[in-house]
Amino acid sequence: MSHGEHVTVSxxxxVHACPVRYYYERxxxxAESDRYAVCKQLSYHLGNPLDPEAIWGEIFAVRPTVDPALREFLAFCIASCTKSEWKPARECDVKVxxxxxxxxxxxxxITQDGAFSIVRAAGAMPFGTYAADxxxxxxxALCLEEMTGRIVEGGCxxxxxxxxxxxxxxxxxxRRQVIAALHRIRSIHDGEMPRRLLNAPCNRCKYKERCESSGGHRLSELL
Incomplete structure (x- = not known):
């Protein structure tokens, strides 16, 4: 990564979840999962009638190798989404x-009133949103603020x-966590080996032993 290259939100x-794992997988x-492909395609139709046949046809067109068993997952998602009211999108897939x-x-x-949302293929928490979300x-919001020149207080x-x-x-x-994650990514791409976080999700991580032995060094010191 060059210093002029932009960092993706993903x-x-x-890197926020685990800088060491990010280091090894950078x-x-x-790869987009089949479940996300189903949820994403359904999201284009929110606020309008949800036609299972039409949506499945679009999913298959976008992802011809999709597991046919996920048609049941689509039906489950549609049943869940029809219980709520949704605002239709003015725009979808907007790069910021x-x-x-x-x-x-x-x-x-992005809906007609300018509110923005992100689509997730996970189940919701009882209250609130996940840290990653x-x-x-x-x-x-930082990107949208810069592009529109107005404060963006949040999103769905x-x-x-x-x-x-x-x-x-x-x-x-x-916002502080976004800035901290940016610093971590740039230090990693500058050759810094990140240290394991105190609350890192280490259970069953395939990099656990390598992580514990590295201790946090510059990449040049490990070669």
Whole structure:
């Protein structure tokens, strides 16, 4: 990564979860899951009648290798989403950029009133939003603020399998975490071996032993 290259929001989330794992996987391509493909395609139709046949046809066109068994998952998601009222999107898949912070990301849906949302294939928490989703909303809000010139107070997270939309009001700590994640990514790409976080998700991690033995060094010291 050159210093002029923008950091993706997905990279910010990965390094925030575990900088060591991000270090080992930083050059691996990210693959979209079939479940996300189902939720994403359904999201284009929110606020309008949800036709299972039409949506499945679009999913198959976008992803011809999709597991046919996920048609049941689509039916489950549609049943969940029909229990709530949704605003249709004015725009979908909107690329947003912050030149100041060097961030680039994608907003899944923007409604007529200018509110933005991101689509998730996970079930919702009983209350609130996941830490990773709060980081996503904060990073996208920074980009949108720079592009529009106005304060963006928050955004929605749409947990499609549960048919739930949760608004997250961006807090100062969310913005601090975005900045911290940016610093971590840039130090890693400058050759710094990151240290394991105290609350890192280490259970069953395939890098656990390598992580424990590294201790945090520059890459040049390990070669």
């Amino acid at each position: 990279a910010l989330v990965r 050059n691996d391509p990210l 950029v912050s030149v100041k912070h060097g961030i680039v990301g994608m907003i899944d849906r 709060r980081l996503r909303v904060a990073a996208l 997270v749409e947990y499609i399998p549960d048919g739930v939309s949760r608004y997250h009001a961006v807090q100062p700590r969310d």
